[in-house]
Amino acid sequence: MKNEGDNSILNNLRCPDCLGAFIQNEKTPQCDSCGAQYHISEGIPDLRKDRSSYYCEFPKGDIEQFLADSKVDLEGTVRAYLRNKQLPPKLGEYIMGSGRAGWTFLLPISAKSRVLDLGCGWGTLAYGLANRADEVVALDSTLERMRLLHNRSVLDGLRNLKTVCAGDGTHLPFANDSFDIVIVNGVLEWVPSGLAGNPGELQRAFLREVRRVLKPSGTLLLGIENRYAWKTWFRNPDGHTGLRFVPWLPRFLATMYSKVTGKGEYRNWLYSEKQYERLLSNEGFDSSSFVVPLPGYHHPVWMVPLTQPKKIAKRVRRSVRSPIMKTLQYVKGRLTAMFPDAFTIIASSELKKPNFLDRLLRHLNELDISGWEDIPQECAEYRINGEMGIVTILLQKNGSGNVIKLPLHSRAIIELEHEVTFFQESPKQLSNLLPRVISKGNFDAQEYFVYSFLPGSSGEGFRIEDGRLSKVLNSAVQLLVTFDNEKDLTNASSQLANIEQKVLSLASSESQRNCVNNAVKRCQGFIETISDDGWILGHGDFKLANCILAKDSLSIQGVIDWGGWSKRELPGYDLAFLLTDIKWRFGSSLEESIRLWRDDLPAESWAIQAIDHFNLATNRNIGDKEWRAIMAWQWLKRLAPLADLVECKRFDYNYLNRMFDVYAD
């Protein structure tokens, strides 16, 4: 029987030695041409010669138990493992974070695309892309990591995510022209490891194989470090060899240096922009565009074209006070623009297709929506919020424009639906302070939300001297007072019960469960004491980064981020954000900030009461019931999404412990 039948996991696979098709067999698929025999392991075709090959962040002794546990509760298992082994939370994000494939809209991806994630590791990118493609094939040479991905796709019912274990054959195990998109993220530099021969030639052969399996109009996404990253010279050693400035050296010197230090031959070759361009063009990728992922390509937040050095510099500079620090930040910005750490290279033949963002913008232009402005894509700023699972495209020119938000998963869609409802139903007097909803819809199986752009300057960009601080604070207070109209706590108790259930499911010990119970009791007590008075129930992020300030008066012109809003919610979070923001940024004490706030507030305002709670907190009077209840509520809420999936902090065991420990009696 030949490989017929749609459900066959061998369908579309070829012998990695001779590209022959497979004779169907439950356990041992055999090549119809050369007769080579392979395996199927827990539903994953294993096409390796060396089936002992194991490259993994976790030691082999731990992996079987880890995989067994993950079949029941994947996130909980990852979290528990990281905590027990004292591993960095970032590793959890690396294994599961949805923001890591956030560059997806820069690809010509569509609901019809066939995508290959080559050297997929734990399959985070493949998993993230499966939502918006017809089929995603994830390939890696470590079976154990593929098994985790396989479990994950089975658990979540992702039938279009296929896993293949391969890597040491002559060929990629696919027929010619199989894919629309191939992802090679953090892989090309490792290709020569463990193989004999010239590293450059091995990398070229690898790219030739990628070209072969790509359709003529297909696209390669190549994520890789820059050979001339300034950091490997000045600050960090090269991530592959652990040696400082080794990528910068001519290859023969790099090898000499590497051998002298006992690391053996230098084989993890990296290239410069021009060299990548030539390397790719020699293998049939005539068209390549370079994007700089910031802060890095493993966990990108900003995607800035290499051709926009000023924007790159802007995204890496921090706002600082002293002239020396300012100079250093300036230099850092310039260096990053000239010698970035890494590139995300999008390469194709001359037959290249428009990327998703191009197509979406064209679609929105054609819709002829009132309030939509036709601004060229060169003006776009591309931001990935991994925590929320939202990609934000800012299209702005001369102070006007639009903001497009693209959710990466279902929870993000729900958040954005909340946000839209809030904007549409907000009180009239606030309408000029909030972005307007211009459009929302679905384009090529992707939800989108379009808002008006609020002109002004983000509070983030301001360095406000202490004397002008009160202006900002007073303006923020006015805004909060305006919100003090909506009074409704009817659903707070039941919402609390929901949150309690979710958080309890996360608690891993009896003492943590007790902490959650205590926190919930406090919240309940608090809700009972205040429900007659009427308290604000809206929530917007009044932290400075989300406030739009007027340049001269420093009054708040608008608030841009309402992602965390829900209608029945206690106040406190906004204040906490704003005050801690101010403390962190301006070094003024919380007491001083609070004093500034108080002076202009009516005494009966809820805001003044909330400030009292903060005041008590700053005096370390944590025993105060209301204060603790407010913070308990907010922290519980922060933990609640953990049970639902996706939260940047979900792997940070220190963070979780800290939160629970606050309530440990």
Ligand SMILES: [Zn+2]
């Ligand atoms: Zn064969």
